């Protein structure tokens with residue numbers, strides 16, 4: 001009996017052990033040797049990986065929107081993103097050297113005047129039972145010098161209604177800050193002009 005066979009790819013004569021089994025093949029073995037077969041698989045996977053990667057890069061936004069993974073910086077029309085843009089504008093009116101931190105920075109989103117830290121929180125109206133309110137996630141943030149709270153009407157329209165700039169120590173012991181439209185006057189002393197923010201949002205929506 002012949003214990004060797006020629007590989008269809010590399011044309012080397014090899015022992016049958018060096019071929020994978022395949023019932024229909026000569027001597028019950030594949031035509032190509034294990035080494036050539038592995039190489040073929042490797043290449044196939046590599047090409048697919050590159051193809052998938054390329055496809056992902058080209059269709060990233062659609063895929064992520066479909067999967068519900070769109071981050072606030074990619075989805076420019078969400079309250080968190082608009083909130084940061086609005087807050088940045090306000091900071092540029094008030095301070096020097098305004099710098100917006102990369103998305104996900106811990107404790108603050110904007111730094112100004114060489115070290116003043118500002119954390120921006122956005123909320124749309126949600127209901128506590130039947131009472132509408134804005135709920136801002138403060139998360140007991142003790143790092144920040146100021147919170148800028150931006151209150152929007154709802155996720156569809158995203159019209160900013162109020163803007164508050166509140167010293168850190170007023171809120172930083174709380175996990176959330178809840179502001180009720182019915183008692184909104186309590187926050188008057190920290191309220192900032194919303195007109196500029198509204199114009200800024202309208203512009204951004206038009207661009208989109």
Ligand SMILES: [Zn+2]
Pocket residue numbers: 007008009010011012032033034035036037
């Ligand atoms: Zn071979």
